[in-house]
Amino acid sequence: MTHAISIESVSKRFGSLQALDSVSFTVAQGEFFALLGPNGAGKTTLISAMAGLSRPDSGHIRIMGHDTVASARQARMTLGVVPQELVFDPFFSVREALVFQSGYFGIRRNDAWIDELLHKLGLTDKAGTNMRALSGGMKRRVMVAQALVHRPPVIVLDEPTAGVDVELRQSLWAFVQELNQAGHTIVLTTHYLEEAETLCSRIAMLKKGKLLALENKDKLLAHSATREISLKLAAALPASLQPLKVREADGRHILQLADIARLEDVLRELRLAAVEVRELSIHETDLEQVFVKMMHGGRV
Numbered sequence: 001m002t003h004a005i006s007i008e009s010v011s012k013r014f015g016s017l018q019a020l021d022s023v024s025f026t027v028a029q030g031e032f033f034a035l036l037g038p039n040g041a042g043k044t045t046l047i048s049a050m051a052g053l054s055r056p057d058s059g060h061i062r063i064m065g066h067d068t069v070a071s072a073r074q075a076r077m078t079l080g081v082v083p084q085e086l087v088f089d090p091f092f093s094v095r096e097a098l099v100f101q102s103g104y105f106g107i108r109r110n111d112a113w114i115d116e117l118l119h120k121l122g123l124t125d126k127a128g129t130n131m132r133a134l135s136g137g138m139k140r141r142v143m144v145a146q147a148l149v150h151r152p153p154v155i156v157l158d159e160p161t162a163g164v165d166v167e168l169r170q171s172l173w174a175f176v177q178e179l180n181q182a183g184h185t186i187v188l189t190t191h192y193l194e195e196a197e198t199l200c201s202r203i204a205m206l207k208k209g210k211l212l213a214l215e216n217k218d219k220l221l222a223h224s225a226t227r228e229i230s231l232k233l234a235a236a237l238p239a240s241l242q243p244l245k246v247r248e249a250d251g252r253h254i255l256q257l258a259d260i261a262r263l264e265d266v267l268r269e270l271r272l273a274a275v276e277v278r279e280l281s282i283h284e285t286d287l288e289q290v291f292v293k294m295m296h297g298g299r300v
């Protein structure tokens with residue numbers, strides 16, 4: 001099957017800055033994919049190239065098999081991008097903005113779909129309101145509606161929840177999940193790692209223009225293969241357990257276990273040393289920890 005997105009050795013320079021350095025990966029149709037990376041990693045540069053707004057210096061990008069340079073129009077028709085910045089014409093009402101955007105894609109009668117989008121995004125009673133009179137969160141919803149006017153099979157959201165309140169974040173994600181279930185491919189960049197962790201099945205990490213990791217989410221978590229336990233003890237930590245200790249916090253010893261099965265060994269050592277356990281808790285490694293470790297150059 002054709003990939004929803006295929007990125008092949010894409011590089012892009014701005015002067016002496018290598019914003020993208022031979023990035024390659026593919027996204028399958030129907031996937032919910034996350035693109036993560038710190039500020040300046042190259043995420044927006046890559047999205048602009050996918051949308052045909054800028055040309056890679058080398059390499060190819062295909063959206064549903066259409067090359068973003070050689071078949072720019074077809075590629076653009078199959079892609080909906082929700083930009084990071086709020087871009088709008090202040091003199092248009094919400095509905096006018098959506099009708100105008102439909103026209104840009106050559107779609108004339110789009111009222112039924114526009115009504116549905118307004119409804120799904122909670123914008124029905126704002127349809128006649130001028131864009132400049134909307135709150136930031138409402139403008140953000142219009143950006144999402146604008147990206148969807150041409151019913152693109154592939155949808156890219158560039159940090160759509162930045163500066164958005166919790167309620168809108170949740171309703172936005174419910175809507176995006178619905179689109180994904182209906183068969184749309186979703187690519188999302190976010191700084192909220194828990195969002196990537198709950199929503200996406202695969203995660204790509206960019207750093208300084210390079211693809212640092214591309215993993216199935218569960219594998220990425222398993223990769224880290226560490227479980228931390230926090231122990232509050234009635235006496236000192238036995239010497240035999242010192243090598244497992246990574247730090248101390250609030251009078252608790254934090255031990256790192258390669259495998260949760262090692263917990264039995266830890267408890268046995270404590271029994272042998274006659275050290276009473278006052279409190280014990282287990283922490284699974286989350287994506288954020290894995291991510292931060294990777295970003296600091298550590299092995300995962």
Ligand SMILES: Nc1ncnc2c1ncn2[C@@H]1O[C@H](COP(=O)(O)OP(=O)(O)OP(=O)(O)O)[C@@H](O)[C@H]1O
Pocket residue numbers: 014017019037038039040041042043044045046
């Ligand atoms: N038009 C441009 N001219 C010069 N430098 C640019 C241009 N666009 C981006 N850059 C630089 O390229 C690098 C990658 O930027 P990009 O916006 O793609 O990062 P990002 O991962 O999207 O970051 P953020 O999370 O902050 O949005 C940055 O160092 C940025 O300053």
